[in-house]
Each structure stands twice: as C-alpha cells, then as structure tokens.
Amino acid sequence: MRVDVVSIFPDYLSVLDLSLVGKARQRGLLDLRVHDLRDWTADRHRTVDDTPFGGGAGMVMRPDVWGLAIDEVLEPGGQLVVPTPSGEVFTQRHAEELASAGQLVFACGRYEGIDARVAEHYRAAGVTVRELSIGDYVLNGGEVASLVMIEAVARLVPGMVGNPESLVEESHGAAGLLEYPVYTKPPSWAGLDIPDVLLSGHHARIARWRRDRALERTARRRPDMIAALDPADLDKHDVAL
Ligand SMILES: Oc1ccccc1-c1ccno1
Numbered sequence: 001m002r003v004d005v006v007s008i009f010p011d012y013l014s015v016l017d018l019s020l021v022g023k024a025r026q027r028g029l030l031d032l033r034v035h036d037l038r039d040w041t042a043d044r045h046r047t048v049d050d051t052p053f054g055g056g057a058g059m060v061m062r063p064d065v066w067g068l069a070i071d072e073v074l075e076p077g078g079q080l081v082v083p084t085p086s087g088e089v090f091t092q093r094h095a096e097e098l099a100s101a102g103q104l105v106f107a108c109g110r111y112e113g114i115d116a117r118v119a120e121h122y123r124a125a126g127v128t129v130r131e132l133s134i135g136d137y138v139l140n141g142g143e144v145a146s147l148v149m150i151e152a153v154a155r156l157v158p159g160m161v162g163n164p165e166s167l168v169e170e171s172h173g174a175a176g177l178l179e180y181p182v183y184t185k186p187p188s189w190a191g192l193d194i195p196d197v198l199l200s201g202h203h204a205r206i207a208r209w210r211r212d213r214a215l216e217r218t219a220r221r222r223p224d225m226i227a228a229l230d231p232a233d234l235d236k237h238d239v240a241l
Contacts, residue, residue, distance in 0.1 A: 001101065001157050002031040004073045005146055006066075007108035008048055010034045012143040020161070021154050029159050032150075033073075037108075040068040049111050058112035066118045070105060078103030079128040082119055083145035085138055087131035090149055094132060098149070099156035101128075106150070108142035176229055178222060180213040 005013050013034045016022065024030040038046040049059040074080065079101045088094075098104055107114060119129045134145045155161055183194040197209045218225050 001029075001099070001154075002033070002075065002078075002103040003106070003150060003154070004033045004035060004103070005106045005108060005143075005150075006035045006037050006069050006073060007141075007143050007146075008037050008110055009108075009141070009143055010036045012108075012141075013147065015147065016150065021151060024154055024157065024160050027159070029157055030154055035069065035073060037065060037069055040065050040072070052112060056112070060112050061109055061114040063115035063117045063121070066107065066114055067121065070107065070118070070122065074105050074122075074127065075103045077101075078105055079130060080119075080122050081106045081146070081149065082109065082114065082129065082131045083107075083134070083142035083149070084109060084113060084131050085133050085136075086113075087133040089136075090132045090134050090145075090152070092152070094130070095149070095152040095156060098130070098153045104150075104153070106142070106146040108146055110141040176225055177214040178218045178225070180210040180217065 005016075007013065016032055016034070017025070021030060021032065025032050037048055041047055047062070048065050049061050052058065052060045070080065079098065081098070081104055083106065107118070119131060123129045132145070132149065134148045139145060183198060187194055187199070195209065197205055200206065215226075
C-alpha cells in the first residue's frame, strides 16, 4: 500500500518513521511518502492560503495549490482522505475499508480548512474522497488526525502485525464490542487480586467471563454500540460452558 501525506508541516509526520509503521516501511509493506504543500506554490512567499469569500475570521487554503499537489501525487484508483472536523467520524470500519485501497492521499488542512471545491473537483472526477473526523473536538490541523488514521489502517495491512489473531480480539473488533479488562502478573497488586476465573484454566468459562465483561463495559460506556449490534450477531458472543 502506498500512503502519501501532503502538509505544510511535513516534519509533523516524522513520527511515522518509528514503531510499527516505520518497520513496515523498512520491510516494504508500506510505501509512505510525505510532501510539503508549499512545494507546489509559485510565489516567493510560497502562499497556500487566502481570505475567505463571504468574509469571516481566518484564512482558507487555496484550491489551485492543492490541485497541483493532488494531481501530481494521486495515482489512478487512489483515494483522497481529507481530515476535517466536519467529516464523518472515523471508525474501525473506515480503517478496514481504507486498508484495501491501493493508495491513500491524506490532505492535511490548516487554518479554516481547504477550499470546498477541492473535494468537489476530485469527486466529480470519479475519485473516492473521504472527509473524515477523528472525534468531536477541534485540532489545529489535519496532521494529527492523519497520524491516527494511518496507524489504524497500516496495522491492518497483511504482514504488519506478527499475530493476525490479535487483530480480531480487539476493541471495536470482536463483533462490535469494547475490549474486556485484561490482567497480568503479579496476581496480587496494591491489595487487588485478579478474578479467580482467569486462574481456573477453564477456557469456556474464561471466554464467557470475558464476553460478559465486554458486554457490561460496552453497555455502560458505549450504549450506541449495543444499539448497533445485529441481533443475529448476539449469539456470536455465546459460548458453550
Ligand atoms: O480539527 C481539525 C482541523 C483540521 C483537520 C482536522 C481536524 C479534526 C478534528 C477532529 N478530526 O479532525
């Protein structure tokens, strides 16, 4: 998979040289390229923004500069991802969909955002354009949101994580429930012991306990996820004792 990130702060993305994503690049699993949007400007001040039509505070990123950058970077069949607070909220489902793309181009907006004609232009040209938010809060730019989405997508690329099994039993993975509580040594810490069932060696009981805790936690913290469960899936959580 090829991933391109276009930003006026390309150094912000240098963290992608570390950890999983960095290793994937070294192993050739991920072709990650970071670009400075200002490389597509033509004036001596390398201008990427201007005042908003209709007035209002702040500046808007120019469509002509973004168009030159995206035209050069986007490959046929590539998808354009525009992080924005006004986007659809990014979920694991989006990560799974994006992980099947041949190329993703992340357009990191700053200021008051990118001229709306950029997304409109590429959609009209048949490009899949995803305007995505990572949550209901305001950031200073799309770089952090891109880092979040790139990590969520990259770890789904075949060969990225050692044990693909670990991708299944994860929050927002196992049939739409949150992860159950996990414990490790020492068995007793700060006067707190781990649940006896986890020491029982009875795998079915452990699986049932974990399912029950995941359901409890999801119902308490994310009732929306319980409401979204397909009733047909409910028996997926049932395990024979
Ligand atoms: O707040 C933002 C500013 C620019 C680009 C993206 C965002 C954002 C906020 C939440 N998800 O994305």
